[in-house]
Amino acid sequence: MNHRTVGFLARSLPRRRARRIISVETKGAAVTQTSALDRLYEKVIAKGLCAACGACVGNCPYLVKYKGKTVKLDSCTRSDGKCYVYCPAAYFDPEPISQAIFNESYDNNGIGNFAEVKASRSTFDEILAVAQGGGTVTSLMGMALNKGLIDAAVVTSGKGSGGFAGGVVATTLEGVKGCAGSKFVGAHSLDALKEALQSGFTRIGIVGLPCQVRSLRKMQLYDMKDQDLKQRISLVIGLFCNWSFSVGEFQSLIRTRMGTKEIRKFDVPPPPANQLRVETEDGVQIISLDELKPLIQDACRQCPDMTSEFADVSVGMYEGRPGWNTLIIRSRAGLELVEMAIQSGVLQTEPFPVENLTHLRQASRNKKERVSRMTPEASGGHLACHD
Amino acid sequence: MSRLILDEPGKEILLMGNEAIARGALEAGVRVAAAYPGNPSSEIIGNLAQVAKEMGIYVEWSVNEKVAAEVAAAAAVSNMNALVAMKQNGLNVACDFLLNLNLTGIRGGLVVIVADDPSGISSSNEQDSRSFAKLADIPLLEPSTFQEAKEMVREGFELSRRTGNFVMIRSVTRISHARGNVILGPLPKDFPVPYFDTSKPLCPIPTSITHVALHRRFKEAEEILKDSEFNEYWGPEKPELLVITCGSGWLFSKEAIDILGLCSRVAVLKVGTTWPLPKSFLIKHLQKTRRVLFFEEIDPVLENNVAELYAQHNRELPLIEFMGKNSGIVPGTGELSPELILNALGKVTGEAVEFDENQAGQAKDIIEGYAPQRSMAFCAGCPHRASLWAIKQALSLDGRNGVLFGDIGCYALGILPTGFSQLKTVHAMGSGAGMACGFGNFHQFGVNQPSLAVCGDSTFFHAVIPVLVNAVHQRSRFLLVVLDNSATAMTGFQPHPGSPVDAMGQNTSPIVIEDLCKSLGLPTVVMDPFDLDGTIETVCEMIREQTGPKALILRQECALVSGKKQGKKYQVRIDPQRCIGEECGCDRLCTRVFKCPGLTWDRSEKKSRIESVICNGCGVCADICPSHAIVKESA
Incomplete structure (x- = not known):
């Protein structure tokens, strides 16, 4: 597989759009100069909508993670800060991102755009031994590293700094295996992306929760610091998530x-x-x-995305079939990745029964409906769009 | 040899007001002098300490003003002459003792110098201490010149000995800290023999006797002072306007009258013996005018006392229009200045002086060419900046909106952006700790905000120890943070009980703050505030779950002291390639938020810059730079 085809496939929007989003949000008010950080604090952090994805803390000296919380330390004067633009809870517009990843409109069917849904499991016993379900994520990420599709993986370790779960940069299968298993917490693990970028990795694979996947796609779309994120974030494996603990x-x-x-x-x-x-x-x-x-984090109660709808592939438990995963293949990059995994003997797959798909879709819709009832402005599988 | 001990009577030398006061004490045969440092009074004891050995006197920097007054009083009840000096706040600390001592009287000489700070230039408050003399029924003298500063101290001792009570002398910043010519008098060779007469105990009880005795002593003082040469009249015999003034107003008034050409119309009456008033002298001159204008610093003390005198003697006096602070012609607060007096005199006499409005602006323009505009700030490399940075971060991380109570010291600047506006209260010495002790016990009302206080090392000894005792007894959940810069920095680096030497340069056992805290049972941690991460973590941990008081000593030497002793620890530079300046991800953290004066913003290059002349090389900024663009290398 040509690694240049992995990840973001379509054109991204110009950065001026990020600025426009900010100005549209404050239209008609004399607060257009409000700093991005202050807006993030007022709209997201103070309202308990921060899911601890970690997108902002890796980029800013005024925002840090502390015991699962995102803490604002000081004021900032930037009106176009990455903190706000990259935050999945501040605003999220599925349409341009769907166009960019899937080259088609957002599919509001319940589990988002996809090419295929399979049942899957790792073929390696040592991965199955540590995996939560079928070891699909660890196998795919490990293979991507081994085959050179990616040169680093940003994954969540249960033993991060200060004894808290957190993001780490792994460059070997062993490193990825060490992070296998669900953590059930918001762990700010995207802050490790900064480390990966600063280390000069050019093809980074990331495993993330739905909120983190959304943030990653926003980063690629706006790429505020011209870090070539379209190319450098090469692979996004999303996890199913109903909620996370603080x-x-x-x-x-x-x-x-x-x-x-x-x-x-x-x-x-x-x-x-x-x-x-x-x-x-x-x-x-x-x-x-x-x-x-x-x-449970308040933010999770207001998240409509159960299946990481904007990942290259999404992986979750296969209800009623221990030792197996549900694998949703979404993007072309995801499709190529899974095909390579099957051909290489890394992954074993089976068809996913239609009734199970119906059930999965209904569960996902149920989550959207719960959120919609809580926040009427949220609909269609995404938080209110302001642009 | 210090000029202060020149034994050349008649010689005229240039002295600072506080030096003149010290010289006056030496000429009066002072044997004991004590104070807690406080501007504008600090140089009095500082100068006496320097000559203590040669002059055979005992000088100490006491732990606080009350103890200083008690030390001096011990000499003054033992047939010696003693001096105690303090600023206006210090008088409040000493007040309890002094308002008992006045009732018992003394058996030597005691002069209490109180240097007021009009406009609060180096103080937490503005306070006119003169009312204390009326409260205590003791004589009060106010020097108007540097010569008077010396003479009043000398004569104050004589008055004190004659009346058997202490005498108060009130100075102000423009007397204490300005300089003028002073003619020296002789230094005494013989001194009264120190002796405490145990047959005559000193006790203010019963007040039915001691208070009467106090009034009798006060009457004696009034009689002695009624013809004092410290009260002076200058001008025409029958002026259309009489200026009554004291202190710095004397020279300012004469200068203003001269500038306005009012010498034939306006007279000035200077009161040097502010309390008790020189009644007959005042009545004599009040009889010859119809208009009176008062100039004095801070409160209308003289003005009200003269109005009271006028009311008591109205049958002997004509109708007089009184003008001053009460009428609004003179501002009710702050310092006097020649300009203020010119304006007031101009209004009253119709002889307004024309000021060049542009002059001030021109002066400002010229100065700005030399000096950059800066807000009040901690020195470059000041450990208080690092301490308050760590506390700020810790309180943000803690997330419960903790309250940092403070008090007066260099660190009071912590209420300003230079200290990240972390201090939420500033009152008296040690009162931050006291308030935090109280606030730390309000959990029963549902208060969950952590309670913290900062105090300096000198303040710790001055007023905080009783707070800790109280906190232990009350189980108050507060964290005392001692900002130990190993100096009484704000007042001029005087030694304190934590220092290894005393005021006279003799070795002494320093009291170790953490040992004292631990002895009270407080969980106590000592940290270097330049270790930002460690300090942040420690503060977070110490306030997380409190069941009683705790102490954190943040110890790092004052940058001015360490700079003089060992120079810069680090050479600090900016790597312009790494500095991202205003960009997202920094937004000038070092120059916009951290704000050390050693860092400046290069507007043309849009990069931070180290001002190597100002930078003290602490290296803390290198640890806060998110881009690692500030590089520190061992100097």
Whole structure:
């Protein structure tokens, strides 16, 4: 596969559009000079809409992550700051991004634009041993590294700085494997993208939650610092996500419950289990989701995207079939990646039953409807568009 | 040898007002002098300390003004002459003791110098201390010249000895910190023998006796001072306008009258013995005029006292129009100036002087050619900047809108952008800690804002220790941050109880702040504020879950001291290739937010620049630059 074809396929919008978005948002008011940071704070952070994706903290000395929160440290005078433009919660317009990635209009069917949905699993036992489901993400990312499709992978480690989950830059399959498994937290892991870019990597693959995928696509679209992000963010693997916990509160609760025991894996079985299973060195402990729900980030309650609709491929659990994943192939790059994985024997796939697809689509729609009821302005699978 | 101890009576030398006061004390045979530093009074004890050995006197920088007054009083009740000096705030600290001492009286000589700071140039407040003399029933003298500053101290001791009570002398900034010619008097060779007469205890109780005795002593002082030469009249016998003034108003008024050509119409009466008033002298001159204009600094103390005198003697006096602060002709606050007096005299006499309106503007233009415009700021490399930066970051990260209480010291600038506007209160010495102690106990009302206070190392000893005792007893959840720059920097680097030497240069055991805190049971951490990340993390951790008071000592030597001792620690430079300046991702963090004067913004190049002459080489800016464009290399 020619790596130049991986990732962003269509033209991006000029950066002046980012500036226009900002001016349109403040139209008619004498606040057009409000700094991007202040707007981000007022519209996103102060309202609890920050999902801790990490897009802003990697780019700005005035925004930092701290125990799962995004904290504004000072004022900034830039009216066209990346913090606001790249934030998936500030505004998101699916149409230009769909055009850019899929070369077609946004498909408001429930799970977004896609070419094909498959059941998939890794063919490697050592990956299956550490994976959450079928090890598809680890296998695809590992193969992309091994084959040179990407030269670095930005993934989320459960053991980031300060003992909190966070983004890391991996350049080997082993590094990617070390990050396998769901974390169930907002981990600001996109801040590691800055490290990857500064290190000079030119073909970066990223595994992200739906909010992070949206942010990545905005980065590519606006590319405020001319970092050639269209090319350099070469591969985006999106994860299914219904919600994430606030990492500070979640880890505090887990530590209180589990003490110093080594945590091996978290799992949330499909309904009606209503529980979080914590696998430790001493076996599995169960925590009721009712107890954990207050720790869910407010931002997640207002996110309409369950399946990372703007990724190259999206991967989630295959309900009712342990050890397998649901794999949504969306972009041409995604299609080529999966084909290569199958041909290389890295991935085993099977057709995804129609009834399962219907169920997945309905679940995704349900999430959109919940959000739509909470925030009437949000509709069509995306937060209100202001442009 | 210091000029202060020249034994050449009749010789005329140039002295600062505070030096003249110190010389007056030496001529009066002072044996003990004490103070806590505070401008504009600091040079009095500073100068006496320098000559302590040669003159065989005992001088100390006391822990606070109350203790200073008590140390001096111990000498003054033991047949010695003693001096205590303080600024207006210090008088408030010493007040409790002094308002008992006045009732017991003394058995030596005690002069209390209070240097007021009109306009609050180097103070947290503006306060006219003269009312204290009336409150305490003690004599008050106010020098108008540098010669008087010396003579009043000398005669103040004599008055104190004769009346058996202490005497207050009020100076102001323009007397204490200006210079003028002073004719020296003789230095004494013999001194009264120190002795505490244990047969006569000193106790203000019962006040039915001591208060009466105080009034008797005050009457004696009034009798002694009634013909004092410190009260002076200058001008025509029957002026159409009589200016009554004191302190700095004397020279300003004479100059203004001369400029306005009013010498034949306007007279000036200078009151040097402000309390008790020279009644007969005042009545004699009030009888010869119909209009009176008062010039004095800060409050209308003289003005009100003369009005009171006029009311008591109205049958002997004509109808007089009184003008001054009460009538609004003179501003009710702040310093006097020649210009202010010219304007007021012009209004009253119709002889307005014409000012060149452009002159001020021209002067400003000329000055701006030499000096860049800057707001009030911490010095380059000041550790307080790093400390407040770390506290700012920590409070933001904590996210509970913590409150940083403060007080007066260099770090009071922390209420301004140079300290990132982190201080939320500034009052008296140690009051930040006291308020934080209170606020730290309001969780029962649902308050969850962390409570923090900053104080300097000198302030810690001055007024904070009782707060810690209180905090432990009350289990107050507050964090005391001691900004320990190992100096009483704001007033001129005087030693304090944490210093290894005393005022007279003798070695002493420094008191270790953290040891003291730990001895009270406070969880105590010592950090270098230049370690920004470590300090931020420590503050976050210490305020996270508090059940009682904690102490954090941020220790880093004052940049001015370390700069003199060892020069720059780092050579700091900007890598222009890395500096992204105004771009998103920086937006001039170093020059717009961090604001160290050693960093400037090059408008043409759109890059930051190190001003190597100003930079003290602390290297902290290198740690805050998001682009790693500020490079520090060991100097």
